[in-house]
Amino acid sequence: MIRAGVRAILSSADDMEIVAEAGDGHEAVELGLKHRPDVCLLDVRMPRVDGLRAAEELRRVLPEAAVVMLTTFSEDEYIASALGSGAAGFVLKSGDPRELVAGVRAAAEGGAYLSPTVARRVLTHFASGQLGRRSAARARVGELTAREREVLALVGAGLSNAEIARRLHVVEGTVKAYVSRILARLGLRNRVQAAILAYEAGLVREE
Template sequence: MTGRGPGIRVLLADDEPMIRAGVRAILAAAGGIEVVAEAEDGQQAVGLTLRHRPDVCLLDIRMPRLDGLRAAAELRRVSPGTAVVMLTTFSEDEYIASALESGAAGFVLKAGNPRELIAGVHAVADGGAYLSPAVARRVITRLGPGRLGRQDTARAQVRSLTARETQVLGLVGAGLSNAEIAQRLNVVEGTVKAYVSQILARLGFRNRVQAAILAYEAGLVAEG
């Protein structure tokens, strides 16, 4: 994101105090990330986001009063500058498609490696998308019968892209931010932003997470 200070400001929303304490400790140990507020439900998360305007909001999917999915949709409406990362478990895979529609930019497993949480926060704060590798595998696998057909469809979609756009799509799928992609390809960040916009428009996608999933399905990102 542009216009923020050197640190990433995070709002953490989860109805379980132990989960919040664990996530807060992981982020504090990482350095450069500040938890500016905590919420016990989605409704409180929306209100605190409007008050604090964090760079990133970490949302549990299942919360009282207003669940994470509806909270993410509301945040996209009232605070589009705040990127949303969903905190999920394997038992909640079925919610991820809905979360995509709600505007989430990342998915991190609660029981995953702490490095994935930190990487996810950094990626979405810089305008990127992030899928924990295990989440990406589960999402694709859960689609069930016809996966090979979807792989063929995904690869056909990718063939509509230029070689450079395909390269950028693969890096988006790997969770890299625009700045990281620019560094990897030795181009300016504005060029990467233009490529990403072209890719989303050409594929008919609304956000980078949809593009990241396509990258996985098409085999552009190594699983694991």
């Protein structure tokens, strides 16, 4: 029933195609390797192998595919585990169906997406201990060039590669190269972790 609902929502988007459906986390990894999709949408609670473990395995064997987590649970440990496993998005089943489409689309474009409820929890969590971590975060981003820090700040502000390219007056390929280099230099898995680091380091200006 859940998969049918998800299928109906995603099928309503003209720019998306569902290439396979898995009944458990183990099958999700197998089908991911077979079809090599742009985005793998996983439920936190899946039979045999849960979505969090499947996400970690997919990030290991299929790093080019973005992972978006779907769940009814908004507890901090699920959010932390999902982001720590390299997920590019975290969408609640109880949210607006448009959030699911937005999350998959953002992940496919190389971006990141958190449902508003999740985003508030993440920001509150990191803001609560922000002062204690800011110096360490600033030391890490201090290893970057001025241009790399500028790109990291825009990633932290939630801009896509195309939007960053327009902002900096460069081609999108150049931005992709910068983002890849930033992730490698800082030992980060994806744009979500980069955005969090940018926030902690104070690179993101609050409007």
